[in-house]
Amino acid sequence: MAIPPLLDPGADALFLDFDGTLVGFADDPAAVRLEPGVLDVLTALQRHVSGAFAIVSGRRIDDLDRFLAPLAFAAAGVHGLEQRPEPGGDVRRLTGPQALDRLRSALWPGLVASPLLELEDKGTALVLHSRRHPELGPLAEDLMRQAVGDEDGFVVLHGxxxxxxxxxxxxxxxxxxxxxQNAPFAGRRPVYIGDDATDEFALRVVRKAGGVSIKVGLGDTDAQFRLGDVPDVHRWLSESNRVAGQGRAR
Known part of the structure; x- marks a missing residue:
């Protein structure tokens, strides 16, 4: 698979996943940190693309703000169930925590029986983590499938x-x-970078729209291009920023 082209700041809109793309994974999701200098690069790129820059993540937007402070940015959190169209704007939540009350109750007995599994309650989504104990991944999938049962209206995502x-x-x-569909993104070519199965939804949309779809890491993908790992993403962002800066200087 080909190496992705660098960002065209005059024509592109940049969408970035967070975990596995901007930061590596950690046993404790709250312990991840950006490498030094990455935030400066993101700040510059946001300026180069005239604000057409967004973080699209499974994380809550509040968490993204904490990791990326003091950068202000547009964001989609919890896979789009939280939306902030512009930096510093209000966060719109498409559902409330009460919608998942039955599933919380259904998951509880399994969590009591298997305390090594970790439940993250995002309010608008429930996540079972098995990163500390990957051998429990199949159990986590079974517990979630049993909790949802035959009930319509829910989607289960595997990452x-x-x-x-x-x-x-x-x-x-x-x-x-x-x-x-909205400024400052409308009319620009979308560029999306993500690593996980949940990013494939965005990679397909971007490719269909004639944009640049970039998969991080190994695995099957609908993306056109691939970067090997998080350091490769950082190098691509830095090089795009360097070239964009030279263009502005001319």
Whole structure:
């Protein structure tokens, strides 16, 4: 698979996943940190693309703000169930925590019986983590499948040592599509970089729109291009920033 072209700041809109793309994974999701200098590069790129820059993540937007402070940015959190169309704007939540009350109750007995599994409650989504104990991944999937049962209206997402459930009707691809219909993203070529199965929704949308779809790491993908790992993403971002800066200087 080909190496992706560098960002065209005058024509492109940049969408970035967070975990596995901007930062590596950690046993404790709260312990991840950006490498020194990456935030400066992101700040410059946001300026180069005239604000057409967004983070699209399974994380809550509040968490993204903490990791990326003091950068202000547009964002889609919890796979698009949280949306902030512009930096510093209000966060719109498409559902409330009460929608998952039955699933919380259904998951509880399994969590008591298997305390090594970790439940992350995002309010609008529930996530079972098995990163500390990957051998429990199949159990996490079984518990989530049993909790959802035959009930319509929910979607179960499988990621790297995680299984997540939230209300159906939204994913990262739909979130990117919403961004692309509005300023400052409208009329620009979308560029999306992501590493996980949940990013495939966005990678397909971007490729269909004639954009640049970039998969991080190994695995099957619908993306056109691939970067090997998080350091490769950082190098691509830095080089795009360097070239964009030279263009502005001319």
């Amino acid at each position: 790297k040592n995680v299984v997540e459930v939230h209300l159906a009707g939204m994913d990262k691809g739909r979130a990117v599509d919403i961004f692309c």
